[in-house]
Amino acid sequence: MIIREKIKSVISDALGTLSLPAGDFLLEHPADLKLGDYASNVAMVFGKKHNRLPKDLASDIVKQLYLDNYDWLEKAEVAGPGFINIFLTKKFLTETVSDLQVGELGLVDFGAGQKAIVEYSSPNIAKPFSIGHLRSTIIGAAIANLLEVSGYEIIRHNYLGDWGTQFGKMIVAIKKWGNLAEIEASQEPVKELVALYVRFHAEAEKDPTLDDEARAWFTKLEHGDGEAIAMWQKCIALSKIDFAKIYQRLGVEFDLDRGESFLEGKTDSVLEEIKKSGFVHESEGATLFFFPEDKMPPMMLAKKDGSSLYALRDLASDFGRKTEFAPDLIINEAGSEQKLHFEQVIEAERLLGWFNPGQRVHIGHGFYRFAEGKMSTRKGNVIWLEDVLGEAIKRASEFNPDSAEEVGIGALKYNDLKRDSKLDITFDWDDVLNLKGNSGPYLQYTVARAKAVLDKSDKQPEALTQLNEIDWELARYLYRFPEVVERSARDYAPHQLCTYLYELASVFNNFYAQEKIVGSEREEEKLALVLATVNILTKGLDLLGIAVPENM
Numbered sequence: 443m444i445i446r447e448k449i450k451s452v453i454s455d456a457l458g459t460l461s462l463p464a465g466d467f468l469l470e471h472p473a474d475l476k477l478g479d480y481a482s483n484v485a486m487v488f489g490k491k492h493n494r495l496p497k498d499l500a501s502d503i504v505k506q507l508y509l510d511n512y513d514w515l516e517k518a519e520v521a522g523p524g525f526i527n528i529f530l531t532k533k534f535l536t537e538t539v540s541d542l543q544v545g546e547l548g549l550v551d552f553g554a555g556q557k558a559i560v561e562y563s564s565p566n567i568a569k570p571f572s573i574g575h576l577r578s579t580i581i582g583a584a585i586a587n588l589l590e591v592s593g594y595e596i597i598r599h600n601y602l603g604d605w606g607t608q609f610g611k612m613i614v615a616i617k618k619w620g621n622l623a624e625i626e627a628s629q630e631p632v633k634e635l636v637a638l639y640v641r642f643h644a645e646a647e648k649d650p651t652l653d654d655e656a657r658a659w660f661t662k663l664e665h666g667d668g669e670a671i672a673m674w675q676k677c678i679a680l681s682k683i684d685f686a687k688i689y690q691r692l693g694v695e696f697d698l699d700r701g702e703s704f705l706e707g708k709t710d711s712v713l714e715e716i717k718k719s720g721f722v723h724e725s726e727g728a729t730l731f732f733f734p735e736d737k738m739p740p741m742m743l744a745k746k747d748g749s750s751l752y753a754l755r756d757l758a759s760d761f762g763r764k765t766e767f768a769p770d771l772i773i774n775e776a777g778s779e780q781k782l783h784f785e786q787v788i789e790a791e792r793l794l795g796w797f798n799p800g801q802r803v804h805i806g807h808g809f810y811r812f813a814e815g816k817m818s819t820r821k822g823n824v825i826w827l828e829d830v831l832g833e834a835i836k837r838a839s840e841f842n843p844d845s846a847e848e849v850g851i852g853a854l855k856y857n858d859l860k861r862d863s864k865l866d867i868t869f870d871w872d873d874v875l876n877l878k879g880n881s882g883p884y885l886q887y888t889v890a891r892a893k894a895v896l897d898k899s900d901k902q903p904e905a906l907t908q909l910n911e912i913d914w915e916l917a918r919y920l921y922r923f924p925e926v927v928e929r930s931a932r933d934y935a936p937h938q939l940c941t942y943l944y945e946l947a948s949v950f951n952n953f954y955a956q957e958k959i960v961g962s963e964r965e966e967e968k969l970a971l972v973l974a975t976v977n978i979l980t981k982g983l984d985l986l987g988i989a990v991p992e993n994m
Contacts, residue, residue, distance in 0.1 A: 444550060445514060446480070446925045449528060453484055456506035460499075462488055475918055478519070478527035485524040496524025535917040536906035542974035543903050547981060548924040551593030552932070558594040558771040559763055560586040563694070566603035567681045567701070568612050568635040571688050571827035573869060577807045580855050580987060581863050581936060582775035583694050585805065587985045588931035588939070589771075597767060601759065602701030604678055608639070610660030613673050614652060615642040622676060632684040633826075635677060664706075664749070691831055691851065693987055705758045709750040712758040713743060719794055731790050741786040756787050764796055771801055773934065778806030778864060805934050808866035825869060830854065834875050841877050845991030849883050850875070852988040856882030859986055860940035880944045882988055885979060888947040890994035892976045895959055896969060903973045904966035916953045916971055919946045923978045927985070936986060943982045950975045 443451070446469060454464035467484040485503060489496035500520040507518050507528075514534040519527045541548065562582020565575050583598070590596045615638035616622055625634045646652040663670040689695070713729065716722055721731050727746030731753070743754040750758075760772060774784055784804035791797045810825075831851060838850030857876050861867065867874075877883045896903075909917055919942075926942040929935075959968045980990050 444548060444924045444928070445530070445534070445921065448514070449480060452507060452510065452512065453482065453503060453526075456503045457484070457488060459506055460502055462492055462499075471922065472527065475915065477521065479530045479918060480528040481521070482526045482528070483524075485520075485526060489524060500524045500526050530918070530921075532909050532914065532917075535914070535921060536909060538921040539917050539970055539974050540905040542920055542923070542977055543970040545977055547977065549591055550924055550928045552928065553589055553592045553594035556594050556770040557597070557767060558586075558589050558773065559597045559599055559698075559767060559769045560589065560773045560775065561599040561601050562586070562773075562775040563689075563696075564601040564603065564776065565681075565685060566608070568608075568632065568639065568677045569681075570630075570632045570636055570684060572824040573810045573827055573830050573874075574824070576827055576830075576854070577810070577858060577863070578775050578777070579689075579692060579694055580858060581805070581807055582773075583692075583987050584859055584936040584939075584985065585773065585775060585931075585934050587987065588927065588934075588936065591927065591985060592931040594771070597698055597769070598696045599698040599700070599763075600696040602678075602699070604701035605703040605706065605755075607656060607660045609663055609674050609677070610656035610658070611642045611646075611652075612639060612677060613659040613663070613670060614655045615639060616673060622673065626676070626680065631680045635680070688827060688831075691847070692855075693851075693989065702755050702759075705750075705755050705762070708762065709744075709754050709758045712761050713750075713754060715761070716743070716757065716790075716794065721790070721793060731786075733786075733789060734793070738782070738786050738789060741790065753783065753787060756783075757790065760787070760791060760796065760802070769801075771803065772797070773803045773805060775805045775807065778808055780804070781806050803934065805863065807863040810867050810869050830874065833871065837875050837877065838883070841883065842991070842994055844993055845886075848989040848991045849877070849886060849994070852882035852886055852983075853877050854882075855986065855988055856885070856940065859936045860944070862935070862937050882983075883994075885943055885947050885983060886988070886990055887994045888950060889976055889979045889983070889990050890992075891954065892950065892972050892979070895954070895972050896976070899960045899965060899969055901966050901969065903969035906967045906970055908964075908967070912953055912956050913968070913971060916949050916975070919949050920971075920974050920978060923982070927982075939982055939985060943979060946975065947979060950979075 450469050453467070453469075457464050465488070467482060467487045469480050469482045472478055472481045485496040485500035488494070489499040497520060503526060504518045504520060507515060514530055516529040516531040518529070521527050560582055562585075563575065563579040565571060586596050586598050612635065616625070619641060620634070620638050625631050628634050642652065642656070659670055663674055716731070721733070722729060722743065723732055724730070725740070728742055729744040730740040730742050732740050741753045742751055743757070744750055763769060763772060776784070781804070788802040788804065791802055792799060831854070834850035834854045835846045836850070838853065839846035842849050853875055857874055858867070860880060922942065926939055930939040953971070957968060959965065959972065962968060983990055
């Protein structure tokens with residue numbers, strides 16, 4: 443049990459001794475270390491509930507804590523109107539650093555014995571990666587990593603957009619204005635395809651009959667027309683080659699690479715299964731799922747011609763994954779504009795008895811936007827991710843030519859992950875590729891600096907026996923790593939881990955600036971602090987999908 447949970451447990455026990463029922467309360471790190479390692483509002487919460495003055499209740503809880511003589515408790519104090527500040531012993535901190543410097547990070551495996559499917563990235567075929575695709579790809583990958591290190595067996599699913607009416611549009615555009623052999627021979631075939639897609643929409647605004655042609659070609663595709671199938675398969679093959687290059691550069695991998703087309707021929711049986719529930723009815727020929735008491739708008743599953751819609755395909759996907767993998771958790775990392783869609787799908791699956799509350803989760807991310815509005819592939823106003831990666835590496839090469847790729851891509855990833863994923867990002871080259879301050883390169887440089895100290899010394903780190911004030915400040919950040927990882931995993935929030943890593947790096951750099959390490963009287967013990975920092979920053983960056991260069 444990590445120290446935070448131990449403290450919460452003993453406070454709950456103290457409430458029981460005082461004949462007060464335990465319940466939820468906050469236990470947080472004060473911004474100012476002078477106020478303790480933890481601060482709790484427990485007396486404020488339960489004092490009001492049970493007609494006790496919070497300050498008096500806080501004093502009684504503190505007395506109970508002292509009675510048990512915990513080896514991790516240096517002191518507990520009542521502050522303000524009834525907050526409790528708790529200080530950890532140097533003995534606890536020195537022992538924790540000793541564990542950390544030998545690689546015992548103390549991570550919590552709360553997901554042990556459970557299986558999670560994390561669906562992320564999920565690009566559309568025949569469209570190159572734009573900067574907008576970056577978010578789902580790296581946020582989803584980081585969440586998968588956090589859950590995996592927390593004990594879950596992870597299945598990483600790339601649910602490709604490889605089916606739908608857009609392929610009718612693509613076929614029409616290729617036949618009217620393109621040449622598939624020339625596209626295939628092009629150095630950038632997918633950009634050729636997207637140019638045709640953009641042209642289709644521009645031409646369709648002038649000639650609406652093009653939309654009818656596109657629907658007709660998609661119907662041919664659905665019915666197995668040879669020409670339609672061949673063109674569709676070629677678009678998929680060209681796109682997958684393009685995607686693989688991006689994924690390799692980003693260091694992103696998948697265990698399951700199935701798109702919407704995998705469900706073709708499977709949705710009818712799933713729809714029949716759903717109909718047994720009594721929630722499905724026809725309206726004007728279309729098939730809809732109606733929620734009890736109109737909790738949400740009806741969800742359309744199939745058109746009047748019987749063709750499946752996005753919601754039914756998502757339900758069929760989950761039904762199949764439930765049957766094949768029996769997951770305890772399925773996460774969709776997808777744009778926040780799909781919030782209502784996923785709320786409907788998740789509620790439907792709960793009503794159908796497929797999953798319990800909390801087993802289906804949608805993590806919605808905000809968008810990269812221009813100052814004047816949203817990016818759109820259809821309108822042709824996007825920033826291609828390949829171009830962003832190239833610019834990131836170019837800028838990093840000026841900073842660190844030997845590790846430009848790791849530094850540039852690390853900067854790009856961290857700049858996104860350090861933000862709450864729900865927030866939009868206004869695209870700005872200098873901001874997106876930030877190499878200074880709270881940035882990926884700053885953390886990478888800190889690791890390189892710490893490793894250089896270890897390489898410079900001819901001595902081996904040893905267990906700490908004492909801490910001076912500068913040592914103590916660093917140690918008081920190091921022990922937090924397991925709880926930060928746990929909270930980041932439970933909240934599906936990589937930005938929480940980013941915040942911690944930046945704070946730890948800042949404290950370490952202060953330690954480095956003020957303390958003589960190599961050649962000091964306590965060199966071996968100070969090296970233990972350095973090695974513990976290296977281990978935590980390296981592991982933390984790895985969980986975020988950010989590489990650590992050997993040299994900076």
